[in-house]
Amino acid sequence: MESYKIFIVEDDPWYGEILEYHLSLNPDFSISRFTTGKDCLANIHQNPDLITIDFSLPDFSGDKLYQKIQAVNDQIPVIVISGQEDIPVAVNLLKMGVADYLVKDDSTKDLLWNAVNKIRQTGSLKKEVEHLKEELGKKYSFDKSIKGQSAALQTIFALMDKAAKTNINVSITGETGTGKEVVAKAIHYNSERKKKNFVAVNMAAIPRELIESxxxxxxxxxxxxxxxxxxxxxxxxxxxxIFLDEIAELDMSLQSKLLRVLQEREVIRVGGNEKVKLDIRLIVATHKNLADEVKKGAFREDLYYRIIGLPIELPPLRERGNDILILAKYFIEEFAKENKLENITLAQSAKDKLMRYNYPGNVRELKAITDLAVVMCNGKELTAEDISYPTVNADETFTAEEKTLRQYTCDIVKYYLKKYNNDVIVTADKLDIGKSTIYKMIQTGELV
Known part of the structure; x- marks a missing residue:
């Protein structure tokens, strides 16, 4: 474990030795002692984890030395130790940002010990949080968070890169399931704000009477x-x-309040008068065409121009070509890993079937389809027979895949054969075709 580096700045050698001895009882602490503020500042390049300073030094007062330390490195916590109990001075120092203010008396050693350990623990937590946020940023690098190599996706990456380098508002449009929130997160975690909060709000999921609060x-x-x-x-x-998803669902009366918040860069809580200043990056998303909503009178024009910023339109999955297979392989690998299954590969028949489907639910639907296919797969290779498509709307599902008339005919015959327990005569009667036609399709392998 790395030692915890502490600077003690105390012009009284005897008292400085007492503090050094007491803190040195912890073997993890590395102590350096100075008698002037100037000496402390000359060594601050060593990046101490904490500094304790006497308020009345020969060359600097406590507040002045604190300000100079802050100017060099505002991440170093400082504890001020004073020979007098001066409440106004203590309050002023705490307002300035010092970590603690202690008065020299019999209990100072113990109070200092507790203060140092508390600051050290808090600092460790902050470092852990920053590390996790750094890792999160890596997770949301564009190529890791959004899978694919299509030309359409490369255009999106270029726009995301421009968005991440500035604080411009971003409006993301696209069909349901195209990954609008994933794009918003990737922009945030690749921007200068990546160590701050990303707050997502689904406007359509909050009851109208609660959304203002x-x-x-x-x-x-x-x-x-x-x-x-x-x-x-x-x-x-x-x-x-802040990421406002489904922004088009916001009630007109609240659109005006949102506009005021964005214009004034401040918010007033419901039932209050206090103004809270805001410094935020706004990203909005919708599956609707906001310009059309403005024309229809369902969305304020002034709010539209306030939030539109850099528009990013996500392409539907059906227009992303081979990205379908890239995503399918990724989802299959992830599902197998999460469920401790052996590696599963895609047979050519499965690839062909996946590429023929229209994906009205986009990436979200593809994940659901591949997850189910892995469950249904009996071996290490996933085949076309393992893949089934949802039947939310029978008419849409029937035409979702682009097939030839002959392929559709085979699907219909297979469906009726299954429905009537492979009875060729009944199936031929129901479809009003000759039974020889069905036998021929079976012989040629079209109904396998």
Whole structure:
């Protein structure tokens, strides 16, 4: 384990030795002691984890030295130790951001010990959180979060890269299931705000009467059931990114309030007067055409121009060519790994079947299809027979795959044979075709 580096700045050698001895009882602590602020600043390049400073040094007062330390590295926590109990001074220092203010007396050693350990623990948690956010950023690198190599996807990557380099608002459109939230997250975690919050809100999922409170927060007693102050999603996302999914579903009366928040860059909680300043990155998404919604009078034109920013239109999966197979292989591998199954490959028949389907539910539907196919697969190779398509709408499902008339005919005959327990005569009667036609299809292998 790396030692925890502490600087003690104390002009009284005897008292400095006491503090050094006491903190040195922890073998993980590495102590360096200085008698002036100037000496401390000359060695600050060593990046100490914590600094304790005497408030009354010969060359600097505690507040001045703290400001100079902050100017060099504002991540170093500082504890001020004073010979006098001066409440206004203590309050001012704490407002400035010092980690703690201690008065020299018999209990100082123990108070310092507790303060250092608390700061160390908090610092470790912060470093862990930052590490996790860094890892999350790697996870959401464009090529890792969005699978595919199609030309359409490369265009999207180029737009995402431009969005990530600036704070411009982003509006993402595309059919349901194309991955709008994945794109929003990738932009956030590749931007300068990646260490701050990403807050996603589905506007269509929140009841109309609750959405104002959910977005902007409320004060205690603002309405029945408001038993305490609650921060809204905008406050939660402050300094980070807020993602408003299905923005077109927002009620007209709330659109004007959202416009005011975006224009003023501040929010007022429901039932309150306090203005909370905002520094946020806005990303919105919808499966509708917002320009058409404006023409229909269902969406405010001024809000439209405020949020449109950099538009990114995600292509439907059916227009992404070989990306279908790339995604299918990825989903199959992930599902097998999660369920501790052996590696499963795609047979050519399965590839052909996957490429013929229309995917009205896009990437989300492909994942559901491949997950089920892996479950139905009996060996290490997934075949066309393992793949079945959802029947949410029979008419749409029947025409979802682009097939020849002969292929559709075979599908219909297979369906009726299965329905009537492979009785060729009954099937021929139901379809009003000759039974010899069905026998010939069986002999040629078309009904396998």
């Amino acid at each position: 959910e977005l902007f927060g409320h004060e205690k007693g603002a309405f029945t059931g408001a038993v305490a102050r609650k921060s809204g999603k905008f406050e939660e996302a402050n300094n980070g990114t």
